[in-house]
Amino acid sequence: MTTDAARRVVEPVKDASHGRSPYQRDRARVLHSAAFRRLAAKTQVHMAGTDDFLRTRLTHSLEVAQIAREMGTRLGCDPDVVDTAGLAHDLGHPPFGHNGEAALDAVAATCGGFEGNAQTLRVLTRLEAKVYGPDGGSVGLNLTRAALDAVAKYPWPRRPGRRKFGVYADDLPVFAWLRQGAPAGDRCCLEAQVMDWADDVAYSVHDVEDAIHGGYLTLEPLVADADERAALCADVAAVYSIESPDYLGEVLVDLLADPVLAPLAHYDGSHRAQAALKATTSVLTGRFVSTAITATTARFGPGPHRRYAADLVVPRPLRARCALLKGIALRYVMRRADAQGHYERQREIVTDLVRVLAERAPEGLDPAFAPLWRAAPDDAARLRVVVDQVASLTDPSAIAWHARLVG
Known part of the structure; x- marks a missing residue:
């Protein structure tokens, strides 16, 4: 068995006669886990159960997995590895989404804080009930090294100046195991980069779709008001992007002028309006995926690429557009005045x-x-x-x- 397909606790080979790969088994383990089922009642942006149209953490994770699988397959990654990463990437999120995450981080200060990605690793390697080791301790789902590494969007412990991190201090032994074979430093494997970009794409496009459908968002103020555009760009620069507000402002003007956004201007919830909204989200998602694939293969060749043979290339304007869409949901949905008491x-x-x-x-x-x-x-x-x-x-x-x- 290759190092990538190794598990911390060796298990008997199953389904060998049917050609079932270790990575297919990984995907099945996540899909059938209790932590995955619980995502159905956890907040994405809107609280779970408040509207039948809106996404939960579960539907978001399924969408991330689908986007990641398509991207990974086209680049030459093992499709089940990127699919597993997409399904698993939010298993550690607490109730009430990022709002609950912030509250837990505050109360957990004396034990190392809380971060959803570090919690995901803990769920996969310790908390989920599946496999026990020879020492009598739980090893969680006992996923392969490749699958665990693909989930590691932030492969480092908590550090000053970095809001995100991917492992708590008491989970460092398993983290060291899954990172065996990785280059020195904080580089993510290609599968993790694909999953991370799929997460950003799904988050940005679908949260705007939900906001438009829910009546929380209209684009007219942004189109008409330069001060409002500047305020949005300042929010995005502070939360989602390393770009300057000035550069984001230039990209925002181009984004708002894009004909693909036209169906968002007069959304009335009718069947035809819903179809037009879905067409907009499909086009945006396709652009974010195809442009990144084209840029990656232009730099690294046609592949196949996997693990540490290449890095995902996301052109600067594309990443800025994605950040702006995320910022629109942040400013007009998550930070709306009537929601603050609820939060x-x-x-x-x-x-x-x-x-x-x-x-x-x-x-x-x-x-x-x-x-x-x-x-x-x-x-x-x-x-x-x-x-x-x-x-x-x-x-x-x-x-x-x-x-x-x-x-």
């Missing part, structure tokens, strides 16, 4: 749950987490178990637990 309440729920469960553990924890709390060697490790418990909850479960435990 504050979500953070209170998450913070209260950690506090109350830390006081009542282990009795207040699920049976899967109570033994981990008892085995934890110190207060920081016990707090991490409580954070793991809260992060595992769906949006409705977090609300129900809060009502039961706090009132």
